[in-house]
Amino acid sequence: MLEKLRELSSHSQSKYYSFPVSCILECKDGSLFQGVNVETSSPAAGICAERNALFQALAQGYQKEDFVRIHIYSKSKNNITPCFICRQALLEYTPKTIEIISYTDDGNKKKFSLEELCTYPFQEEDLK
Numbered sequence: 830m831l832e833k834l835r836e837l838s839s840h841s842q843s844k845y846y847s848f849p850v851s852c853i854l855e856c857k858d859g860s861l862f863q864g865v866n867v868e869t870s871s872p873a874a875g876i877c878a879e880r881n882a883l884f885q886a887l888a889q890g891y892q893k894e895d896f897v898r899i900h901i902y903s904k905s906k907n908n909i910t911p912c913f914i915c916r917q918a919l920l921e922y923t924p925k926t927i928e929i930i931s932y933t934d935d936g937n938k939k940k941f942s943l944e945e946l947c948t949y950p951f952q953e954e955d956l957k
Contacts, residue, residue, distance in 0.1 A: 831932050834902035841865040841878070848903065852878035855885055855898040862886040879915040883922060897921040902932045908939040910946055919943055920950045 834851045841849030845868045854862040864881030877921075879899065879933060883926075886896070903909050908931035919927070923945040932938050 830900050831936060832928075833901060834932055835934070837863055837865060838901055838904070839881050839903055842867040842875075845870065845872075846867065848950075850878040850903045850909070852882045852902070853900040854857055854882040854896060855896045855900065856886065860886075860891070861893075862889075862891075865929070877912055877915050879911045879924065882919050883918060887922060893924060896927055898928045898930065899923075900930050900932065901924060902934075904934045905933070908937060909932055910941060914922065916943070916947050917951065919946055920952065929940075 834853060837853070837938040838849045838851035841851065843849045844864055850866045852864045854915065862882045864886045865886065866875065866878045867881065868875040879901065901911070903910060910929065910931060920943065923943065925942070927943050929941040929943060929946065930938060931941070
């Protein structure tokens with residue numbers, strides 16, 4: 830998976846912060862949805878790799894229960910995790926138990942669950 834993520838990261842549009850990120854969202858049926866971060870001069874108008882992959886899957890009709898794993902890569906020496914905006918989207922559209930695997934360029938791999946990263950989430954029930 831690391832090689833696929835490395836190759837995919839070359840498609841990142843990260844000319845402002847020079848921090849390319851790639852993501853592959855894995856579904857129960859074996860389908861893979863790819864995403865990269867796309868930056869603009871107005872940061873809020875861009876999109877992170879995780880939401881890019883997730884929204885593509887949702888647009889193809891996949892549902893919350895279809896997602897099993899998220900693979901994330903950056904050239905950082907540290908294992909990165911989804912930003913808080915991505916965490917919110919993931920909380921709403923993927924199972925809390927989804928496995929998040931973060932890869933560094935040197936091959937270090939660290940696993941998290943969404944539930945582990947979001948101990949006190951803001952959820953749909955909170956809107957009632």
